[in-house]
Amino acid sequence: MSLTVSVFGTGYLGATHAAGMAELGHTVIGVDVDAAKIERLARGEVPFFEPGLPELLRKHVESGRLRFTTDARLAAAEADVHFIGVGTPQKKGEQAADMRFVDAVIETLAPLLTRPSVILGKSTVPVGTAARLAERVRELAPVGGAAELAWNPEFLREGFAVEDTLRPDRLVIGVDRDRPGRVEQVARAVYAEIIERGTPFLVTDLATAELVKVSANAFLATKISFINAIAEICEVTGADVTQLADAIGYDERIGRKFLGAGLGFGGGCLPKDIRAFQARAGELGVGPALGFLREVDEINLRRRERVVELVTECAGGALNGAKVAVLGAAFKPNSDDVRDSPALDAAGRLHLAGAQVRVYDPEAAANAAAIWPTLTYASSMVEACEGADVVLVATEWKEFREADPVALAALVSEAKVIDGRNCLPVERWLAAGWEYHGLGRFA
Ligand SMILES: NC(=O)c1ccc[n+]([C@@H]2O[C@H](COP(=O)([O-])OP(=O)(O)OC[C@H]3O[C@@H](n4cnc5c(N)ncnc54)[C@H](O)[C@@H]3O)[C@@H](O)[C@H]2O)c1
Numbered sequence: 001m002s003l004t005v006s007v008f009g010t011g012y013l014g015a016t017h018a019a020g021m022a023e024l025g026h027t028v029i030g031v032d033v034d035a036a037k038i039e040r041l042a043r044g045e046v047p048f049f050e051p052g053l054p055e056l057l058r059k060h061v062e063s064g065r066l067r068f069t070t071d072a073r074l075a076a077a078e079a080d081v082h083f084i085g086v087g088t089p090q091k092k093g094e095q096a097a098d099m100r101f102v103d104a105v106i107e108t109l110a111p112l113l114t115r116p117s118v119i120l121g122k123s124t125v126p127v128g129t130a131a132r133l134a135e136r137v138r139e140l141a142p143v144g145g146a147a148e149l150a151w152n153p154e155f156l157r158e159g160f161a162v163e164d165t166l167r168p169d170r171l172v173i174g175v176d177r178d179r180p181g182r183v184e185q186v187a188r189a190v191y192a193e194i195i196e197r198g199t200p201f202l203v204t205d206l207a208t209a210e211l212v213k214v215s216a217n218a219f220l221a222t223k224i225s226f227i228n229a230i231a232e233i234c235e236v237t238g239a240d241v242t243q244l245a246d247a248i249g250y251d252e253r254i255g256r257k258f259l260g261a262g263l264g265f266g267g268g269c270l271p272k273d274i275r276a277f278q279a280r281a282g283e284l285g286v287g288p289a290l291g292f293l294r295e296v297d298e299i300n301l302r303r304r305e306r307v308v309e310l311v312t313e314c315a316g317g318a319l320n321g322a323k324v325a326v327l328g329a330a331f332k333p334n335s336d337d338v339r340d341s342p343a344l345d346a347a348g349r350l351h352l353a354g355a356q357v358r359v360y361d362p363e364a365a366a367n368a369a370a371i372w373p374t375l376t377y378a379s380s381m382v383e384a385c386e387g388a389d390v391v392l393v394a395t396e397w398k399e400f401r402e403a404d405p406v407a408l409a410a411l412v413s414e415a416k417v418i419d420g421r422n423c424l425p426v427e428r429w430l431a432a433g434w435e436y437h438g439l440g441r442f443a
């Protein structure tokens with residue numbers, strides 16, 4: 001069944017979700033308060049880097065199935081289902097999530113709902129938010145209880161956002177058990193094509209759906225920090241954390257995914273989500289239950305300090321004046337996102353410690369320069385490496401993994417590389433004469 005849906009927020013999540021909904025056959029209205037962003041999207045342009053999204057978005061904008069507006073009234077008038085995909089960033093100077101964007105959508109949208117409607121929240125929120133918002137919607141909507149709200153967390157990964165939207169591992173819908181209404185039936189209609197393929201569709205209560213999302217991210221962050229903690233031990237014992245991860249990963253109960261030791265996790269999700277989860281647990285009086293997440297965060301941040309230490313050692317003990325090429329600024333490859341990026345953070349720390357840092361990233365330089373305008377940005381890997389005393393690989397872009405170590409060795413001043421993502425073919429780099437340092441291996 002084809003529906004008309006709106007998506008509030010057209011960032012990484014919202015723009016992908018809007019295009020995905022159109023691909024599933026629905027008529028879609030994307031709504032954002034950022035007029036410049038809406039103008040670009042309406043022209044069929046994606047304002048960030050996400051493989052496969054420009055083609056999908058353009059296709060549906062051109063067919064007229066996907067429109068963009070800053071006017072919430074249009075969405076309220078035409079759509080039967082409204083998705084909330086606005087940001088829930090970390091509050092400045094606090095651990096907790098900033099809920100003002102989600103709240104603003106409800107305050108704007110609910111008073112406009114004059115016919116039965118379903119609101120599906122996708123943003124990552126503290127447990128308890130959905131119940132609070134459902135109540136507020138009933139208060140504000142002219143149709144009262146005929147405006148229903150459920151929570152439908154999103155699990156997409158940047159870099160694979162289109163694939164994850166169209167072919168998710170599972171769908172989770174949290175509904176108000178005391179007021180079941182039509183919301184489950186509507187959610188099934190929205191995702192019919194995906195459900196028919198046999199994708200697990202889990203219906204839970206509101207709190208469980210909210211907690212599924214933050215628990216998944218807390219688990220992923222914990223797995224990464226686990227292996228990075230082991231990397232610290234490997235560094236003082238001469239062991240190799242990548243071989244260790246392979247060996248423990250063969251045990252299916254453990255699994256090899258997310259055991260990539262290196263500079264650690266960053267981005268717009270894992271760091272702020274584990275902090276907001278701890279803050280919420282504290283508010284609920286069960287802070288100690290998530291005390292381990294503080295450790296997870298600390299282990300993660302220590303990796304950035306370790307990289308600065310390694311660069312300093314490679315530069316002969318002092319960073320002042322050392323020429324350092326930093327390859328990568330994005331928090332991970334195939335993304336231009338630099339939110340809480342370990343790569344950019346390491347580059348910034350090296351710069352502040354007196355190194356002459358030249359950063360190269362194939363997609364994220366403009367976003368990086370908005371945060372760190374005082375860093376020097378090279379327009380190619382070659383330009384970044386020319387005359388460098390130390391090369392730091394900070395994001396595992398394919399371009400860096402497949403770089404020719406012989407050609408690069410001829411450009412640099414000293415052939416010393418720190419593989420901050422343990423992603424380089426070590427034998428090739430050693431054979432080309434490089435002094436190689438990984439994280440948790442050949443330290
Ligand atoms: N980025 C991801 O990969 C991802 C994946 C799963 C879940 N999430 C969650 O999804 C949410 C959005 O994340 P994001 O990375 O897309 O954020 P983002 O910052 O890229 O985008 C948020 C968008 O919301 C818009 N916005 C703010 N207030 C608005 C309003 N009142 N009405 C309409 N639009 C408004 C902003 O202008 C911006 O375009 C967060 O809760 C995040 O935790 C993100």
Ligand SMILES: O=c1ccn([C@@H]2O[C@H](COP(=O)(O)OP(=O)(O)O[C@H]3O[C@H](CO)[C@@H](O)[C@H](O)[C@H]3O)[C@@H](O)[C@H]2O)c(=O)[nH]1
Pocket residue numbers: 124154155156157158159217220224257258259260261262263264265266267268269270331332
């Ligand atoms: O073995 C690994 C795997 C990942 N990372 C790092 O962890 C961070 C996060 O990676 P990833 O989870 O792939 O990126 P996101 O796009 O932020 O996706 C996460 O956050 C999203 C927003 O909540 C969720 O929807 C996704 O399911 C969840 O994977 C990045 O900095 C990676 O470099 C590692 O250091 N080692």
